Amino acid sequence: MAHNGIPHFQNERGIPSIQVGDKEFMCIGAKPPLDHPHIFLDMGAENEIVCPYCSTLFKYNPSLKHGAADPADCLYTEIDSTAAA
Secondary structure: OOOOOOEEEEOOOOEEEEEEOOOOOEEEEEEOOEEEEEEEEOOOOEEEEEEEOOOOEEEEEEOOOOOOEHHHHHHEEEOOOOOOO
């Protein structure tokens, strides 16, 4: 999976809302293999958006850097399984 600069966020803990430093991103729900279809979300002029699959409320926080989340563990980064070998 190539992220191409688009951050991916997950909500494995099932918290009601996540603050993010981006208005365009992908929501994957829980971590694989329990993830939902990876959906592109675009807040546009708004500062909040709800994922239609997992109902997580994402809130834009301009003080966060690109690709950052609060809580921080909601940022999903795929681990290269070949690097561990």
